[in-house]
Amino acid sequence: MKVLFLNPQGNFDKNDSHLTEHPDFGGQLIYVKEVSKELANLNVSVDIVTRQIIDRDWPEFSKELDYFDINKNPTIVRIPFDGEKFLNKEQLWPYLKEYVDNILSFYKGKNIDFITTHYADGGYSGVLLRSKLGLNFSFTGHSLGAQKMDKLNVSSKNFEDLDKEYHFSQRIMAERLSMQYASKIIVSTSMERYEQYSHPLYADVSEVANDSKYKVIPPGVNTEIFNDDLTDLDQDTVAQIENKLNKQQKPFIVLSSRLDAKKNHIAVVKAYANSRDLQDKANLGIFLRGIPDPFTDIQKLSEKERSILTPILEEIEKADIKDKVYFFDLKSQLALATAYKLFSKLKSVFVLPSFYEPFGLAPIEAGACGLAVVATKNGGPSEIFSDGSGVLINPEDIQDIVEGLIKALNNYDYFSKKVKKRVLENYTWKSTARGYLEVIEEGVKLPKKTLEKVPPLDANEIILDYLKNKKI
Ligand SMILES: O=c1ccn([C@@H]2O[C@H](COP(=O)(O)OP(=O)(O)O[C@H]3O[C@H](CO)[C@@H](O)[C@H](O)[C@H]3O)[C@@H](O)[C@H]2O)c(=O)[nH]1
Numbered sequence: 137m138k139v140l141f142l143n144p145q146g147n148f149d150k151n152d153s154h155l156t157e158h159p160d161f162g163g164q165l166i167y168v169k170e171v172s173k174e175l176a177n178l179n180v181s182v183d184i185v186t187r188q189i190i191d192r193d194w195p196e197f198s199k200e201l202d203y204f205d206i207n208k209n210p211t212i213v214r215i216p217f218d219g220e221k222f223l224n225k226e227q228l229w230p231y232l233k234e235y236v237d238n239i240l241s242f243y244k245g246k247n248i249d250f251i252t253t254h255y256a257d258g259g260y261s262g263v264l265l266r267s268k269l270g271l272n273f274s275f276t277g278h279s280l281g282a283q284k285m286d287k288l289n290v291s292s293k294n295f296e297d298l299d300k301e302y303h304f305s306q307r308i309m310a311e312r313l314s315m316q317y318a319s320k321i322i323v324s325t326s327m328e329r330y331e332q333y334s335h336p337l338y339a340d341v342s343e344v345a346n347d348s349k350y351k352v353i354p355p356g357v358n359t360e361i362f363n364d365d366l367t368d369l370d371q372d373t374v375a376q377i378e379n380k381l382n383k384q385q386k387p388f389i390v391l392s393s394r395l396d397a398k399k400n401h402i403a404v405v406k407a408y409a410n411s412r413d414l415q416d417k418a419n420l421g422i423f424l425r426g427i428p429d430p431f432t433d434i435q436k437l438s439e440k441e442r443s444i445l446t447p448i449l450e451e452i453e454k455a456d457i458k459d460k461v462y463f464f465d466l467k468s469q470l471a472l473a474t475a476y477k478l479f480s481k482l483k484s485v486f487v488l489p490s491f492y493e494p495f496g497l498a499p500i501e502a503g504a505c506g507l508a509v510v511a512t513k514n515g516g517p518s519e520i521f522s523d524g525s526g527v528l529i530n531p532e533d534i535q536d537i538v539e540g541l542i543k544a545l546n547n548y549d550y551f552s553k554k555v556k557k558r559v560l561e562n563y564t565w566k567s568t569a570r571g572y573l574e575v576i577e578e579g580v581k582l583p584k585k586t587l588e589k590v591p592p593l594d595a596n597e598i599i600l601d602y603l604k605n606k607k608i
């Protein structure tokens with residue numbers, strides 16, 4: 137059976153070279169890699185169909201065909217479109233038709249049984265492919281534009297400016313079409329279905345009440361990397377940490393997300409800066425891949441990174457806590473897991489203060505390594521930790537963050553044990569792949585149906601109407 141995974145952003149390579157160094161390199165890449173590898177173990181032939189990038193600054197993405205391992209399944213198929221240079225995901229919208237046309241040429245005469253699509257750009261490409269071939273597809277959103285718009289406080293006044301940067305008009309129309317024409321919408325939690333997909337910007341097309349339209353498939357944790365085995369450590373990371381800590385033995389509060397405004401790092405820095413109690417109990421550790429020392433490297437960073445880091449550094453200087461805040465540059469998931477394990481020995485706490493988190497792989501990975509977890513109550517974590525195995529906080533309330541961190545630090549043994557059990561029992565990529573296989577087998581049996589006409593990729597009016605009335 138041949139299944140395509142559509143991921144037009146083009147950032148797959150076997151070494152995860154830039155994971156978290158750029159806003160487009162994060163959870164979606166891990167998710168698609170792990171699910172497709174486990175599907176391959178179930179005898180499905182998987183192609184991850186992505187963008188070919190021939191750019192001196194991004195040399196990992198140029199080969200037409202690539203593989204994660206010697207089994208050559210999954211195959212990474214890189215399709216050229218929109219020139220050769222690396223582009224941010226927001227710039228791809230006008231060129232997805234070219235992507236799909238080139239996919240059609242690449243697969244001409246070859247069999248395709250089913251398509252899984254990822255993120256709004258993959259979903260829209262699935263719609264275009266269906267319009268040509270009638271092939272059924274599933275849609276996995278990973279992160280939806282409407283929640284991002286709401287949490288970035290987009291209003292009818294600033295919409296035009298923010299739309300230039302984020303291209304919500306195209307993204308939200310792409311999501312609407314994907315929801316409408318997918319044979320199945322795959323969500324990570326049932327909360328994602330009922331809360332995120334029932335947003336007024338989607339409610340008329342997302343069929344939230346229709347059980348046959350949705351399948352809840354929780355993602356997983358790669359326990360070969362994220363576990364509590366202290367004999368399996370990345371030695372460079374051990375050296376980096378030992379060198380920085382210089383034998384001090386306090387617990388850490390660990391922040392390790394991509395530098396993206398919606399991840400809201402600053403809230404934890406403020407909570408820490410404002411609480412003597414927290415400062416007495418723990419140090420603050422911030423993991424930033426590719427930025428060993430932000431105080432000296434800040435000028436070398438992109439404007440976006442600077443705009444997120446500058447207030448963090450100012451807060452640290454203002455509160456005079458430079459000696460308690462440590463930055464770590466961790467270059468792989470193995471390095472990340474090593475840091476989590478070493479900090480677990482110090483009874484440390486992982487914190488994710490996102491304004492909104494669609495699911496959140498990072499907290500379950502940290503929990504698998506033994507860290508206690510404090511996470512935003514907005515989004516996936518409220519379902520993941522609904523059994524009380526993690527502490528939920530309001531990311532917009534600094535005092536609540538302080539209290540959540542203190543609770544987790546004071547009860548480390550209880551939370552660490554409980555979260556580890558929760559993650560190992562409920563979140564494995566093998567069972568994620570089994571869920572996908574069910575969707576694929578069901579989709580293959582459905583009749584093929586081409587679409588008459590795909591509407592233009594523009595939700596400008598729908599969004600403005602929503603912003604003016606806060607309803608459609
Ligand atoms: O220093 C680091 C920090 C993170 N990671 C990895 O990056 C991934 C981050 O994933 P996640 O925590 O899920 O966040 P996002 O990158 O924002 O991923 C998007 O896609 C995911 C998969 O659908 C969802 O879980 C998220 O909510 C959604 O925002 C994890 O696997 C981490 O191991 C690293 O490799 N190094």
Ligand SMILES: O=P(O)(O)OC[C@H]1O[C@](O)(CO)[C@@H](O)[C@@H]1O
Pocket residue numbers: 159160161162163164165225255278279280281284396398
């Ligand atoms: O912030 P956004 O635009 O909702 O997107 C989340 C991003 O995270 C990712 O998971 C990073 O891989 C991609 O899906 C997407 O580029």
